[in-house]
Amino acid sequence: MGGDTKPRRARSRSWPVLLTQERARPDRIRERPGAWWLAVATVCFGAFMGQLDASIVTLTYGSLRGEFRASLAAVEWVSLAYLLALVALLIPAGRLSDAHGRKLFYLYGFVVFTAASAACGLAPSLATLVVFRVVQAAGAAMMQANSVALVTTSAPRGKMRTALGVQAAAQALGLALGPTVGGALVSAVGWRWVFGINVPIGIIALVAGHYLLPRTRSHNRADRFDWPGLALLSVATTSLLLGVSAASGLPVPPWAVALLFTTAAGADWAFVQRQLRAPAPLLDLTLLRARAVSTGLAGALCGYLVLFGPLVLVPEALVEAGGSELTAGLVLTALPAGFALAATVADQVLPRAVSDRGRCLLGAAICAGTLGAMLVLPATAGWLVPQLAVLGVGLGTFTPANNTLVMGAIPANCSGTGGGLVNMARGLGTALGVALVTLQLHLAGDGAGRDGWLRAIAVLAAAAGIMLVAAWLSPAGRRTASEGSRQE
Structure with missing residues (x-):
């Protein structure tokens, strides 16, 4: 029995290591x-x-x-x-x-x-x-x-x-x-x-x-x-999203909506000040000084705003016009289908000489042009399917190239923070796409179908315009990490 004591203790000590440290891939997988x-x-x-x-x-x-x-x-x-x-x-x-x-x-x-x-x-x-x-x-x-x-x-x-x-x-x-x-x-x-x-x-x-x-x-x-930084960031984002949601038709008094937006602005200012002074900041603000990062995050937010806005707008428009939820769902499938198609085949279709910045400009221009057409063309299923598909193609061309520019400007040892920034921009864009479209439909009033449609499309077109400007201002961007900082 005594001969088994050391192996058992070694195995027991290995459990904390197994749970708290990463394990490398098997050699036969890593070397493929x-x-x-x-x-x-x-x-x-x-x-x-x-x-x-x-x-x-x-x-x-x-x-x-x-x-x-x-x-x-x-x-x-x-x-x-x-x-x-x-x-x-x-x-x-x-x-x-x-x-x-x-x-x-x-x-x-x-x-x-x-x-x-x-x-x-x-x-x-x-x-x-x-x-x-x-x-x-x-x-x-x-x-x-x-x-x-x-x-x-x-x-x-x-x-x-x-x-x-x-x-x-x-x-x-x-x-x-x-x-x-x-x-x-x-x-x-x-x-x-x-x-x-x-x-x-x-x-x-x-x-x-x-x-x-x-x-x-x-x-x-x-x-x-940085726990204080986390608290301030949570207050800023929560107050902002609650304020937009409240303004979109919830039974909340105007003073409460104003208070939410004021709280969001104040918490955001306090968060920035905290990050500038904290010995171990939650977010290294020097990352945002890289133009590819700041413009890319703005583009990512607006891109997902454009992607998710139609998910609220199209069903409302089609159902109000007498269509069914099933029809609306089938029509909406054209948007993510176009996105997926462009995201996977753009590298094979576009010339290799087209840079990431050029792809962003092309994708943003397609989005802006499509949304401009949606302002004047009928909002019927037959017209919406090709328009949503083309809009998805624009977003699928823009998004991977834009993310490449952002992550290429962030050092590899900060990749997790950079990925969090990209996904936070995506989350805020998702929420704003839903909330701002809902707000425009609310402001247009019940039964004001065409007016609500035009208001919402105008908001999405403005977001596409910001995508275009952000792409224009973005540099080419190159990854700063060395080969030795990659993973195994």
Whole structure:
């Protein structure tokens, strides 16, 4: 018996190491010529799940209202709580990942997201469901903050844009399948399986990530974590999104809306001051001094605003004109389908001489031109399908190239923070796309179909114009990391 004591103790000591340190990929995987594709494919699991979850949950509103006898305003918190927590936690998750390991945090994100999804499916009340959605958002933040970083540090330099295009296509596929899968699940087996479907996908992705994702080779450690900075960032983002949502038609007095926007501005100013003075800031503001980063983040926010705005606008327009929800869902599929197509084939179609900046300009110009046409053409299913498809092509051309410019200007040891910034811009763009379109429809009043359509399209066209300006101002951008800072 005494001879077994040391091995058992060695094994017991290995458990903390197994749980707190990243493990390298097996040699037979790391040495494969296409090993980076395996890593990108694994990250696509998270990209797909995140967007599937974003578009699938809205299909549960009717069932949730019936089962829990709740109002629509109460049920909307199932989505709103998730979005608020996600946006607030993306940068902190990226910062911690840079310090302790991006693969480690990505895998733990899958654990939290999958467990919370199972809990959401078993929730006994609406309040419990909202709480579990916040936990789910924490897991999603750990994944999303690292998804772009894992892709950019895994792919060879010449393949970075292609890899980011594949990831963007996975996001678009999840977005496209969400309404169809959600509607089928709710109709066939009930709303709880809308969350339950995440469990088997999450388990598969967790196992794949353990073996296929490279470990972090370059860390950016900090002696302490900036908790005051996190609090200020959370207050700023939450107040901003609540203010926009309140202004979009919720029964909230004007003074409360003004207070929310004032609080957001004050917290944002205090956050910047804190980051300038903190010994270990949550966000290194010097990253934003790179023009490719600042313009790229503005472009990313506006790009997702343009992507998600039609998801609210088109169903409202078609249903008000006498169409069905099924017709609206089928018409909307053209947008993410065009996005996925362009994100995956743009490298093969466009000449290699076209730079990332040139691709951004081309994509933004397509978006602006398409939205301009939507201002004058009829808002009918026959006209909308090709217009939405072309709009998706513009976004699919713009987004991977824009993300490449941003991540190429960020040092590899800050890739998690950079990925958190990109995904935070995406989250804010998503929220603003939904909220600003809803606001325009609210301001137009009930029954003012064409007026509301024109108002909303004008907002989206303005966002496309900002994308175009941001692309024009962006430099070519080059990755600053050395080969030794990549992952294995």
